[in-house]
Amino acid sequence: MSPTKRSLGASAPLARGALDIPQFYFPTGRPATPERIASTTKRIAEVFGGGSSAALNVEGFMAVTREIVELPQFFNSILFGRIDITNSGKVSAEMFLDYWRAKLERADVSTRAYEVLRQPGRDYLVHEDFRPIMRLILDTHPGLEFLKEAPEFQDRYAETVIYRIFYNVNLRGDRKITLRELKRSDLLEIMAMVDEEEDINKILKYFSYEHFYVVYCKFWELDTDHDFYIDREDLARYGNHALTYRIVDRIFCQVPRRFVSEQEGKMGYEDFVWFILNEEDKSTSLSLEYWFHCVDLDANGEIKVSEMKYFYEEQLHRMECLSQEPVLFEDILCQMSDMIKPKVEGIFTLQDLKACKLSGNFFNILFNLNKFIAFETRDPFLIRQEREDPHLTEWDRFARVEYVRLSMEEEGEDNGGQEVLDDTMDAPF
Numbered sequence: 001m002s003p004t005k006r007s008l009g010a011s012a013p014l015a016r017g018a019l020d021i022p023q024f025y026f027p028t029g030r031p032a033t034p035e036r037i038a039s040t041t042k043r044i045a046e047v048f049g050g051g052s053s054a055a056l057n058v059e060g061f062m063a064v065t066r067e068i069v070e071l072p073q074f075f076n077s078i079l080f081g082r083i084d085i086t087n088s089g090k091v092s093a094e095m096f097l098d099y100w101r102a103k104l105e106r107a108d109v110s111t112r113a114y115e116v117l118r119q120p121g122r123d124y125l126v127h128e129d130f131r132p133i134m135r136l137i138l139d140t141h142p143g144l145e146f147l148k149e150a151p152e153f154q155d156r157y158a159e160t161v162i163y164r165i166f167y168n169v170n171l172r173g174d175r176k177i178t179l180r181e182l183k184r185s186d187l188l189e190i191m192a193m194v195d196e197e198e199d200i201n202k203i204l205k206y207f208s209y210e211h212f213y214v215v216y217c218k219f220w221e222l223d224t225d226h227d228f229y230i231d232r233e234d235l236a237r238y239g240n241h242a243l244t245y246r247i248v249d250r251i252f253c254q255v256p257r258r259f260v261s262e263q264e265g266k267m268g269y270e271d272f273v274w275f276i277l278n279e280e281d282k283s284t285s286l287s288l289e290y291w292f293h294c295v296d297l298d299a300n301g302e303i304k305v306s307e308m309k310y311f312y313e314e315q316l317h318r319m320e321c322l323s324q325e326p327v328l329f330e331d332i333l334c335q336m337s338d339m340i341k342p343k344v345e346g347i348f349t350l351q352d353l354k355a356c357k358l359s360g361n362f363f364n365i366l367f368n369l370n371k372f373i374a375f376e377t378r379d380p381f382l383i384r385q386e387r388e389d390p391h392l393t394e395w396d397r398f399a400r401v402e403y404v405r406l407s408m409e410e411e412g413e414d415n416g417g418q419e420v421l422d423d424t425m426d427a428p429f
Contacts, residue, residue: 040105041097043068048093055090064096070109071116072195074136079116110183113191124176127162134158137207143200144209160212163273167286168206173257204396211395214402219272229266235275239370243279244314247367250294251275257290279368281395282360291363292350303348305333311366318369327376336362360394 047063048054056064058080065076083091083099103115117129138144138154147154169185170177182188190205197203201210220226222234236248250256252265256278261268267275278287293299297307312329319326337345340362342352353359364371389397 037105040068040100044093044097044100048096050093053092053094055092055095057089061091068100069104069112071113072191074133074140074191074195075113075116077136078132082116108183110188111179113188114179114182124178125182126176127166130162130165131158134161137194141194141200142198147209156216157209157212159269160215160273161206163270164206164211164277167274167277171286175260204392208399210403211399214399214406215273215276217406218276218402219269222272229261229263229268230272231266235267238279239368242368242370244311244318244367244369246311246314247294256293277395280398281393282363283357283394285354288353288359289350292353295363295366301349305346308333308336308348308366315365315367315369315372322369324373332365336365 044064047068048056058077061080062073062076065071065079066073069075069079071079080091081087083095104112107115114125117133118125119129135158138147138158144154144157147157165187166175166177169181169187171181172178186205190203190207194200194203194207201208204211218238219230222230222237224234232245232248232252235251236243236245252267257271257274259267259271261271274290278290281287282291292303295303295307295311297310309329312332316326316329336348339358340348340352340356342348348362353362356362361371361375364375392400
């Protein structure tokens with residue numbers, strides 16, 4: 001037997017210490033150091049103010065939530081309820097220590113939030129798990145105090161925030177946020193900002209009331225019969241009839257995303273939130289995937305010239321009807337190729353589109369006439385917006401402009417002595 005084969009045999013001796021590899025993977029979290037355990041135990045004793053039998057009510061427990069568990073204050077009553085399983089209204093130091101050591105001591109902040117929110121027996125979070133959080137934010141946040149007189153809008157605001165959270169965090173789109181997804185997101189960071197910032201509209205991601213206002217009013221404008229559903233004809237009126245009927249049909253065929261609406265042929269409010277987030281910010285991976293699936297008619301992972309031409313035909317017809325100077329498809333194809341630079345000429349893949357910062361224009365050219373014209377004319381207003389606020393996303397800029405427009409319209413109606421609807425439940429603002 002050769003020396004090489006002998007050295008690979010099962011009986012070959014191992015070098016001394018070869019298996020002394022320090023553990024580097026801790027599925028339940030890295031163990032706390034003795035110093036950290038001692039420090040935390042001391043702080044727990046100080047907060048509870050006595051021995052293991054000392055107890056706190058839910059208000060006194062706030063210091064435990066914020067200082068020891070390091071979660072935002074609106075987790076307080078939820079965490080308290082997880083420990084006070086008998087609903088006694090008190091949590092002792094001993095009870096907290098048992099829960100802490102079993103579930104939280106080794107965990108990072110995202111895992112702690114996950115453990116507090118999720119229901120026993122589940123390894124994911126659903127919409128309902130976020131409702132207690134939203135109720136506490138609505139009840140305690142100074143930036144939302146004005147909503148206390150409008151409970152119907154509290155519910156709509158909470159729903160919209162939750163839909164936006166799932167849109168951004170639940171990348172698999174199955175309405176179940178896993179611990180892995182939560183850790184990869186910025187949700188806990190944004191929640192910490194909500195805890196500290198009194199102006200809720202400064203928290204642009206997820207929680208801005210102004211953003212909710214824009215989404216809800218845009219839905220309300222389309223939902224003319226106010227049954228909280230919109231159909232094909234309703235969506236075709238979006239953005240002053242900006243979208244082609246062909247792309248609207250693809251959306252209602254549920255190609256990019258299956259509707260959660262229970263009404264056949266109708267889009268519900270949650271479905272609309274997903275649509276508007278994708279439509280008004282085509283710079284994100286999620287949005288590019290959404291529209292890519294719409295245009296990829298044969299679902300083969302490639303957008304071919306024939307598919308592009310199918311959608312652009314309607315754009316061309318609309319330009320002619322509006323007496324706009326038509327732009328021939330051959331010119332458009334050349335422009336798109338120069339802009340995207342696909343790896344294979346005449347074939348556009350999702351990877352090609354994600355590699356280009358201007359990919360949103362690719363889709364606007366095919367099915368959004370207003371944005372296509374704005375792109376062709378290099379709208380100076382849009383260019384100035386981008387230069388003045390480079391840190392804002394396309395969605396942030398859209399929401400800001402629309403909020404100002406909607407506010408001015410409301411003021412105009414008030415100043416003009418417009419009749420106010422008696423039934424506030426039916427009014428969007």
